[in-house]
Amino acid sequence: MRKLAKTFLHLWISLVSVAAFATGWFFLAHAEKPAPLVDPQVQVSSSSQTLLEPIPTINDLLKDQSPTAINLQSSNFSFPRLRTRGS
């Protein structure tokens, strides 16, 4: 009798474990996925360019200056010694 109860208990624990695992798996499998930071399939469209602001070059900026400032360019203006470029 005790042996039968023990077998029944083992069977019960096994069944409950399997059922709990299957339920958990079902809910996780059907849960909403977190959005990836970067979608590897995403193609950058040319319209996304418009999301960035145009930045003036030094030539644009100097063209906008008064004649005095342009003189500054030809006489005193020198580019900074610190330079950034791709490593």
Add this chain to the structure above:
Amino acid sequence: MEFYEYQAMNTTIQVAAEGSRDKLVPGFQEVRRFTEDCEARFSRFSEDSELCQLNRRAGSWFQASPEMMDLMGNALELYWLTDGLFDPSILEALQQAGYDRSMDEIKVLGQLPSAIVHQPAASHFGQTRLDPTGSVIYLPADVQVDFGGIAKGWIAEKAAQLLSDYTPACAVSIGGDMFFRGTPNGETGWQVSLEDPLDEQNVLTILNPGPGALATSSVTRRRWSQGNQVRHHIIDPRTGTSAEVEWLSVTAGALKATTAEALAKAILIGGSELGLQLAEQVPGLWFIAVHPDGTLSGTKNSMEFVYEPV
């Protein structure tokens, strides 16, 4: 403003600081010693470096220096932030693309033979584990790391920190990866020339960043031919080959040098949408991209960092 320049890490190191030369010289010497120590630690070309030892111990725990722990922690954080677009473990892909020797040697060799198809490794850098209590790093068995630019940025930031004991305002630039502390007397920022990626003699604009970091990532500086393909050193970790990009370079400003360097690279690979997403997400981040026709575009806040001659 006093300047000190020397060659190390296969590039030019520029140091600028406010103050009298005799007071700054010990600081310059300390910076030089520090950068040389770091070069010995993080170089992938020196078999004795800590980085090479770490790579050899991939697949088991490695006792690391505090410097290695710090840099590796930064690298992992940036790997996850960019969803793997910044990945310092693309060494094998770089070598398969032909960048398996110094750029000077590659130039002498000319066109390299075609590569075998890149086989992605089963493991990835994101599986790297750090245990700060024991100061140990676990690198997955088939992962090999080359920090490259992120190490330069990290070293520039730490060097500027050292130099700030001697001066209220200083800048350290390692091959264009820069870190600034303070601002020059009477100025709102540091003037920095943004080089034309197609002609280093040409300056596209002048930037005026305040304290913090500045880094540029470009596809034009290290290029070579392999078979009938033109390769460059910016590898897209998703494909394992030289990235197809819409811009020639991206210059990014950030609070930390490792962030500026890694995100400049990730934005160059990922493009404008990713760039704007990161700019919203990361405090203090801004960037300017150079288009193939030489025009510039950037985040709204990047205009604050463009110097306007008066």
